[in-house]
Amino acid sequence: MSPRRPPPDADLIERREILDEAGMARALKRMAYELVERVGHEGDAIYLVGIRTGGAHLAVRLADLIRASGDVPKPTLGAVDISLYRDDVFRGLPKPEIGPTDLPEPLDGRTVVLVDDVLFTGRTIRAAMDVLGDYGRPRVVKLAALVDRGRRELPIQPDVVGVTVQTAAAESVRVMLKERGETDRVVLRERRA
């Protein structure tokens, strides 16, 4: 099995916009409401765990939106880095920067919501669940993703999704975030012919 190497930025052309700035704001707001409705009233506060790096930024935003909704306890916010749990660490890909894993409160018995920017093969989520398992035993783990682009390689499904798009294997979904100095938007790109 050969590793999936993302093509360099220069080789990709933008094909269409999936979400613009307002669209992303609406999608996140809806996700926050859905989370409150689905798990907000079950025991302790929601424990949002963002997957570095994109998911961690989105988890912060979802936490703010959930807090603003006012009728549930203030969510706990954490972040995980999955670099050391990947199944393709030594398949010739450049090694990613390892970011800190920061889980400020014990996971035991909590309602954890994993947050990712783009849900694709499911391998990232598999790795993130392994990280959680090394820190404790949550009561339940849910998955929230801003974009579900399909093409799963593992039996993993999201609970809350911002937007679902059909994609081809050669395409790539890029989430741009103001936290990284870009304008909020999601675009579908494909390799230059």
Next chain:
Amino acid sequence: MTSFPHKHLLGIETLSAEDLTTILDLGERFGEIASRPIKKVPTLRGKTVINLFLEPSTRTRTSFEIAAKRLSADAVNISGSTSSTVKGETLLDTAQNLDAMGPDIVVIRHGQAGAAAMLAKHIRASVVNAGDGAHEHPTQALLDCSTIRAHKGTIAGLTVAICGDITHSRVARSDIHALSKLGATVRVAGPRTLLPVGIEALGATAFHRIEPALEGADVIIMLRIQKERFGTPLFPNTREYSRYFGLNARRLELARPDAIVMHPGPINRGVELDPAIADGPRAVILDQVARGVAIRMAVLYLLGGGAPDPL
């Protein structure tokens, strides 16, 4: 993205400042794993690390073993007394036999300078030098830099005094290379018989008395007299050595008030280091040991692929 364009870690001399920083940064990340409820990540699952220690060692061997295990690699330890070298097998034969069993990384400590480099030429596995004679001990220098950076914030601009048996110290050599590449000013001090001629060529200033070397230093690294490495006595007796070159409270006052005291271990208490200082608030010796595990995890992680990234 992290890049480390080396298959082996044989010494600090051949590394760039960027390579050193890559390892130090990664070491900081790996340090966090020690505080987790499950102190293990699956990263090197299925990889085999052989620790071939043909010279006595507790700290370094245990540290490499724990580092490999925290990364889920399988670690096999071979020490001098249990190896076939006592039956007359050459190092190269031992290593090639081990290599035939398919390890991914061989960590070697050996009494001869260049042993690790020789192995690297003849076996397929990545080789990590865990000390070769009086030549280099790269992971010790890296954990020293990691400790200094943690306590001082940065290494560039600091003055570091390395005192004691410089001649027989691979730690001194690796430290001098690492600290000067990262921008520190390095002083070495020791009796003339334990201070090699030409050490300045490595970028250190040499002193034959300890006091001027300590003056205004930010970091003091004390070294043990490596009696096992020389036959004829090179100084009258340990009492006299301690009187002239031991670090005590009075001498420590010459350094900066916030100076830290380090020692690669094992310590000969009362010889190079006053026990009150070794156990005192300025000593960061056990912190060095703790950081050693994280640094070695970083090294095993970077080499664990068996080959540099083909980019």
